[in-house]
Amino acid sequence: MRPFHYERAATPAAAVKMAGTTPMSPDQPSVATPVQYLAGGTNLLDMMKIDVMRPDRVVDINAIAETRHGGIEVSDDGMWLGALARMAEVAEHADVKHRFPVIAQSLTLAASQQLRNMASIGGNVLQRTRCPYYRDTSYAECNKRDPGSGCAALGGFNRMHAVLGTSKACIATYPGDFAQALIALDARVEITGAHGHRSMAFAELHRRPDDEPHMETRLAPGELITAFTIAALPWARRSKYLKIRDRESYEFALASAAVALDMDGDIVREARIALGGVATVPWRASAAEHEIQGKRLDERALAAAAEAAFADARVFEHNAFKIALGKRTLTRALRETAAMET
């Protein structure tokens, strides 16, 4: 690992202030940002060990977990999750499991117990792609690491790569699980930075690669995620995360679906669908939602939803199977969610 200067911050304001003393360019690749916040470290330190991320300064924000931002607050109106809450704390929280099951399931299925004990939920949503060409600096071509250098995955081994939201510049898959659950529950993300606090729909946080795959999120340099908020919407309780992978533990999704349904008998009153493992960003499948809203969830509606979800899919040499797998993952998740007792 390359040397860096280490500092600690005990509050979000202190962290942002520390980060702000280094000039940072807004269009710099996210891997090249000279200051990085360190929470659980499970992704950042891995990325630093393989020399993809090379921060000059690391601001350890773990002490913020001692504040409200390390906690979980549940009320009748919904839930507030501090960004420094650990994946395990959220996944094992009784109210989360009962009232927002898709959240708990996505976190449990995301990583081993040891990693869940360490990793913060704020860091989790920012984890970097597992694209092997991005992670291996011996490949010069990676537009995410080095803008304009090309994409080795396009002509490489791309079985694990995305079929939705790709561009000519990048086909790397967003690797996480929790983010899809947040989208299914219309979560918002709270952010603090040198210019104050702001919040946005979580679904807006990640940017599709287009011709700037090095710009992964809408966070400005030095901005810090402080919390997620989730309203107690009618579809929160009837929600589920289904993850399909090559093996049952510590593996990333080939295809996954976060589904939340508000049912009136067997009619879908409202639906939320987010897909993982198949897209470049946490992917809201709005067209699929539209196909089942107001309808009986029969085979025809399920097939229409699956068709709509992948209508714009684009496959590469080794990943054509992801369309069929993604459709089946989605229809199974919808069936199982509709059948839930709530």
Added chain:
Amino acid sequence: MTSDVQLATRPADVSARDRVDAAKNLVVSFVLNGKPLSVAVAPTELLADTLREGLGLTGTKVACGTGDCGTCTAILDGEAVRSCLMLTAMVAGKTVETIEGLAGESDIHPIQQAFIDTGAVQCGYCTPGMILAAKALLDENPKPSADDIKEAISGNLCRCTGYTKIIEAIDKVANAVA
């Protein structure tokens, strides 16, 4: 918490930063296997390396180094973690347990004994991590189901046993302490 870490002055340039790094400029105080201690480390130093190289506690293994295999498992404030993906600086003020801390003065830990009795050890490389994952589980949930046990060790790879004997050993301890 910041009092547990003494920070060096901010380096003025890259070469100065390299010198500061090599100089092991952080003093980190924590409790290791019941005993308070302080170590001087570079900011880049990983907990697994401090344990193995700095303190000679080689029961903690490093295999993959990427957080996948679980051989580097340690218990931090009661929870199983990966010591290969954690800076030593991050354990300041905390409590760390390694496999070396489990045995008492005269007896080995019941989980260790159960692994021996059940034949849950073959090459032994995963064993410290498995036992610590099991301890973290049983400390929190003394009567785990078979699924709880499988879940707790699902982040620990064993390429010899097929896991059956390991699950049996952990189940045996859970039943014995009833």
